[in-house]
Amino acid sequence: MNNEVHFKVAIIGGGPAGIGAAVGLAKRGVGPVILIERRGEVGGTPMGYRKKPGGVPTFVEWTRGRVVFGEELAGRLTKRLAQTGTTIRLSTQVTKIYPAEKRLTLLGPEGLEDILVDAVVLAAGAREQTPAEKGWLAGARTARVGFTRHVTGWLDRHGLLPARKPIVVGSDLIAYSAAAKLCALGSDEPVMIDQRRSPEASFFERLFFRRWTRPDWSGGVSTVEIKGHGSPTHLESSNGREWQGDGVIICGQLVPNTELALMAGMAVDLPSRQLQLARGQTLSQPGWFAAGNVLGGFHGAQWCYFNGCSVARSVARFL
Amino acid sequence: MTQFGTWQPKIRGRLYYNWPRGTCEEALRFTGSEQLGLEPYDLVIIGAGVVGCGLAYQLSQYELRVLLVDRLHDVGEGTSKANSAIIHTGYDAKPGTLESELLQEARAAWPDLAARLKIPVDPIGGIMLAVTDEQERQLVAAEKNAHANHATDVRILSAAEIREREPNASPDVRGGLLVPGESLGDPFMASIAYAEVALANGVDILLGTGIAGVELGQAPGAPLHHLVTDDGHRLPARRIINAAGLGSRRLADGYGGGAFDINPRRGQFVLFDKCARSLVRHMLLPMPSAHTKGVLVSPTIFGNLLAGPTAEDLPLGDPEATHTTVEGIRRVMEGGSRLVDGLAQQPVIATYAGARCSCNQGSYVIRYNDGAPGVVTVTGVRSTGLTTSNSLARHLVDGMQKELGLELSSDTVALDARPESAWPGWWRRPFEDRPPDARADHGCAVCFCEVISEGEIRDALDSPIRPRTMDALKRRTRALMGRCQGFDCQVPLAELVSGHTGIGIEQLTNNGPGSELVAPGQAVRPEEVSA
Numbered sequence: 001m002n003n004e005v006h007f008k009v010a011i012i013g014g015g016p017a018g019i020g021a022a023v024g025l026a027k028r029g030v031g032p033v034i035l036i037e038r039r040g041e042v043g044g045t046p047m048g049y050r051k052k053p054g055g056v057p058t059f060v061e062w063t064r065g066r067v068v069f070g071e072e073l074a075g076r077l078t079k080r081l082a083q084t085g086t087t088i089r090l091s092t093q094v095t096k097i098y099p100a101e102k103r104l105t106l107l108g109p110e111g112l113e114d115i116l117v118d119a120v121v122l123a124a125g126a127r128e129q130t131p132a133e134k135g136w137l138a139g140a141r142t143a144r145v146g147f148t149r150h151v152t153g154w155l156d157r158h159g160l161l162p163a164r165k166p167i168v169v170g171s172d173l174i175a176y177s178a179a180a181k182l183c184a185l186g187s188d189e190p191v192m193i194d195q196r197r198s199p200e201a202s203f204f205e206r207l208f209f210r211r212w213t214r215p216d217w218s219g220g221v222s223t224v225e226i227k228g229h230g231s232p233t234h235l236e237s238s239n240g241r242e243w244q245g246d247g248v249i250i251c252g253q254l255v256p257n258t259e260l261a262l263m264a265g266m267a268v269d270l271p272s273r274q275l276q277l278a279r280g281q282t283l284s285q286p287g288w289f290a291a292g293n294v295l296g297g298f299h300g301a302q303w304c305y306f307n308g309c310s311v312a313r314s315v316a317r318f319l
Numbered sequence: 320m321t322q323f324g325t326w327q328p329k330i331r332g333r334l335y336y337n338w339p340r341g342t343c344e345e346a347l348r349f350t351g352s353e354q355l356g357l358e359p360y361d362l363v364i365i366g367a368g369v370v371g372c373g374l375a376y377q378l379s380q381y382e383l384r385v386l387l388v389d390r391l392h393d394v395g396e397g398t399s400k401a402n403s404a405i406i407h408t409g410y411d412a413k414p415g416t417l418e419s420e421l422l423q424e425a426r427a428a429w430p431d432l433a434a435r436l437k438i439p440v441d442p443i444g445g446i447m448l449a450v451t452d453e454q455e456r457q458l459v460a461a462e463k464n465a466h467a468n469h470a471t472d473v474r475i476l477s478a479a480e481i482r483e484r485e486p487n488a489s490p491d492v493r494g495g496l497l498v499p500g501e502s503l504g505d506p507f508m509a510s511i512a513y514a515e516v517a518l519a520n521g522v523d524i525l526l527g528t529g530i531a532g533v534e535l536g537q538a539p540g541a542p543l544h545h546l547v548t549d550d551g552h553r554l555p556a557r558r559i560i561n562a563a564g565l566g567s568r569r570l571a572d573g574y575g576g577g578a579f580d581i582n583p584r585r586g587q588f589v590l591f592d593k594c595a596r597s598l599v600r601h602m603l604l605p606m607p608s609a610h611t612k613g614v615l616v617s618p619t620i621f622g623n624l625l626a627g628p629t630a631e632d633l634p635l636g637d638p639e640a641t642h643t644t645v646e647g648i649r650r651v652m653e654g655g656s657r658l659v660d661g662l663a664q665q666p667v668i669a670t671y672a673g674a675r676c677s678c679n680q681g682s683y684v685i686r687y688n689d690g691a692p693g694v695v696t697v698t699g700v701r702s703t704g705l706t707t708s709n710s711l712a713r714h715l716v717d718g719m720q721k722e723l724g725l726e727l728s729s730d731t732v733a734l735d736a737r738p739e740s741a742w743p744g745w746w747r748r749p750f751e752d753r754p755p756d757a758r759a760d761h762g763c764a765v766c767f768c769e770v771i772s773e774g775e776i777r778d779a780l781d782s783p784i785r786p787r788t789m790d791a792l793k794r795r796t797r798a799l800m801g802r803c804q805g806f807d808c809q810v811p812l813a814e815l816v817s818g819h820t821g822i823g824i825e826q827l828t829n830n831g832p833g834s835e836l837v838a839p840g841q842a843v844r845p846e847e848v849s850a
């Protein structure tokens with residue numbers, strides 16, 4: 001705790017946005033830079049989307065005009081990161097930040113450690129909204145009410161289906177990609193439900209996924225309850241509709257991981273947890289920047305990478 | 320230096336899960352009553368809720384052969400896992416009742432009990448808020464009632480005094496009652512701590528085992544009864560304590576127990592993100608009605624903010640007694656917003672519901688030699704069972720001495736405490752004062768939201784009541800309980816559990832067989848495992 005290490009810039013999160021920031025800073029000769037990633041590998045969300053024969057590629061790589069597996073995209077980014085000379089801390093989480101002092105507390109295999117920096121890029125990504133957070137989904141608390149992250153975790157790491165008869169809640173790109181993955185690897189055609197009247201994913205996005213899935217779509221649902229004991233058996237809506245299934249996948253509606261900033265008193269809107277940003281993606285405290293999916297909403301991985309690169313410019317200017 | 324969450328006592332009792340092959344280690348698997356020894360039990364407690372566990376702990380202080388049995392897959396997994404988690408002072412109880420007496424006894428005993436058993440408790444105090452003129456007029460009577468319950472530190476606060484203490488209290492607040500002794504507790508750790516010490520002292524624990532009925536012994540005097548499990552095993556018992564909560568009526572029917580009617584009174588809750596914790600300083604309580612204590616807004620001991628519960632009477636046996644409803648959640652938000660300004664803007668992370676065992680004969684119905692000699696029924700422990708778990712157990716042990724002729728001789732080597740190392744890691748962070756022999760896995764977080772390390776998960780898996788479901792693990796460690804609700808950590812956690820216990824990852828469950836994490840009946844493809 002006592003002998004604090006100093007870095008010029010700290011990047012919180014080693015996903016596409018964090019990697020982009022590291023690459024951008026290196027290009028501008030800013031250093032030393034430390035990138036802190038709480039998982040055992042860099043690459044962020046796309047890294048969990050393994051390349052598999054018969055699998056479904058879901059990441060658009062605009063620069064190559066192709067749709068690839070997340071792992072491929074993340075792998076290319078990771079290689080660029082390796083050439084930057086950035087100090088990388090894996091299995092290390094930023095657990096607390098002190099905005100005014102620009103101090104970060106890290107927890108890793110060596111225990112707790114504080115570092116001091118001149119600027120910070122928050123690139124902590126986003127997560128999917130919890131069922132309760134939606135406000136229109138209630139009922140039983142059973143097993144197999146999970147997220148898209150669980151679909152990739154179970155399928156790509158273990159070859160196990162999180163549901164045979166899946167019910168996908170949500171209808172954005174993430175929901176379609178989850179449905180496609182499930183179908184491609186052996187589930188029944190998923191049921192897809194949403195409060196919206198028509199799917200959130202665009203026509204072209206849906207067209208892309210038609211090769212693997214044509215989900216049994218129900219739009220305009222009102223409030224829904226999960227039924228079952230131990231495991232889900234079906235969903236029931238307040239206007240009498242019923243959908244059978246043995247697993248519920250809650251998709252999309254990303255919530256930005258801004259709680260570090262929120263808990264440290266920086267300006268964050270509630271209940272959305274959207275950061276209040278100034279020019280150059282600056283947070284309410286000078287010297288603090290944000291990039292990627294932590295900005296809120298849904299952004300593609302390559303967009304997040306370039307966003308990280310461009311934030312590096314603002315950081316360099318600040319320094 | 321202490322490594323928290325690493326208590327591994329010498330265990331004299333036996334622990335079994337009545338689970339299919341492959342779902343837990345063979346050494347933990349129940350296959351037949353001969354595993355439990357041939358001697359009949361002096362006492363069998365049906366129901367390992369906080370009442371049954373509290374009683375098992377108390378009985379474990381004596382030389383007795385005791386079995387604690389539950390149909391669920393961990394201790395404290397029924398009503399005891401879903402409540403407001405308040406250690407009540409009993410200021411609002413009806414004076415002169417058994418409930419009031421047990422609450423008063425509990426109030427005096429909790430600080431020592433919590434310190435001995437390492438149950439996290441935080442005495443933050445409560446304020447009962449009057450938000451209408453009529454409620455304001457009721458404050459005087461409420462204060463008098465509190466003083467009649469010997470809660471002499473309870474006093475009326477003016478609206479201004481409340482505002483000073485609670486800047487976010489609703490602008491409608493007219494006044495209130497300060498209840499300094501109300502405390503937050505860890506609802507899970509109470510059952511777990513009791514059961515761990517009981518197990519260490521030689522109480523046998525059988526989980527995943529429903530009791531279908533009782534075969535009453537016919538011999539005069541002290542007959543030998545048998546419990547029959549759902550899957551047909553017979554367990555011999557000289558005395559039986561029915562502490563089965565909402566299952567108590569059905570069991571009592573099987574041994575001809577006296578008249579009482581129970582039904583689940585559902586209570587729904589909304590759990591807010593930790594960022595909402597700073598909204599309040601005390602637990603803020605509504606003025607109670609004849610039916611219920613009403614919707615309160617309180618911090619939890621874990622650092623979240625909680626609003627609830629509702630009070631909805633449902634028929635006995637209703638499978639949805641612990642389901643939430645959109646309407647119920649709306650009412651909780653509405654009730655909470657009457658007390659606290661800005662509650663509706665706070666991010667929600669989860670909702671849950673618990674089912675009180677509401678009894679038409681009032682709270683705390685206790686019957687000795689109920690239907691047959693040696694059979695005890697304890698039911699209707701509706702709203703205060705966490706608080707009274709130890710005072711009720713003492714009361715029951717006294718009662719059994721008098722009414723059943725139970726003879727007690729102290730077990731001189733029995734533990735009555737857990738050591739410092741039993742504090743859960745989330746409460747006393749294991750990595751904050753790192754001992755020189757620290758393990759690196761105590762620094763690697765697996766649950767990012769609650770910052771729970773891989774080491775803490777392994778330690779919990781090795782704790783006395785070997786938890787073998789994800790829910791059992793989360794109640795001990797807080798993994799999966801944070802703002803992402805398992806988004807990031809479910810799969811890595813399952814990998815960790817499977818790796819540490821040898822249970823196939825496809826066999827792991829949320830809360831016992833029938834709640835598998837992945838669609839059941841899949842075999843892991845070997846090439847995936849090595850990848």
Ligand SMILES: Cc1cc2nc3c(=O)[nH]c(=O)nc-3n(C[C@H](O)[C@H](O)[C@H](O)COP(=O)(O)OP(=O)(O)OC[C@H]3O[C@@H](n4cnc5c(N)ncnc54)[C@H](O)[C@@H]3O)c2cc1C
Nearest residue numbers: 013015016017038044045058094124125292293299300301
């Ligand atoms: C569930 C989900 C599914 C998606 N599916 C698709 C898809 O199919 N196709 C597609 O094109 N896009 C998809 N996206 C979007 C895509 O993943 C993002 O555009 C991109 O990964 C965002 O990059 P990022 O760096 O902002 O965040 P992430 O890739 O999420 O990276 C954030 C990183 O920060 C780390 N981190 C967070 N907090 C801390 C901390 N306190 N300390 C240390 N490290 C921390 C995390 O571990 C993570 O590695 C999906 C996103 C999500 C959430």
Ligand SMILES: Cc1cc2nc3c(=O)[nH]c(=O)nc-3n(C[C@H](O)[C@H](O)[C@H](O)COP(=O)(O)OP(=O)(O)OC[C@H]3O[C@@H](n4cnc5c(N)ncnc54)[C@H](O)[C@@H]3O)c2cc1C
Nearest residue numbers: 366368370397398399402403405530564566586704705706
């Ligand atoms: C909404 C709500 C809020 C509450 N708030 C508080 C509070 O703030 N403070 C407080 O002190 N108390 C509170 N309580 C009350 C407290 O939770 C209960 O009094 C207590 O949990 C009751 O414990 P129990 O052991 O009687 O019941 P349970 O925990 O239900 O235990 C009974 C056990 O018996 C088992 N069982 C049933 N039938 C069988 C069978 N046939 N075979 C084998 N096992 C069987 C069940 O599986 C269960 O585990 C609250 C309760 C609710 C619902």
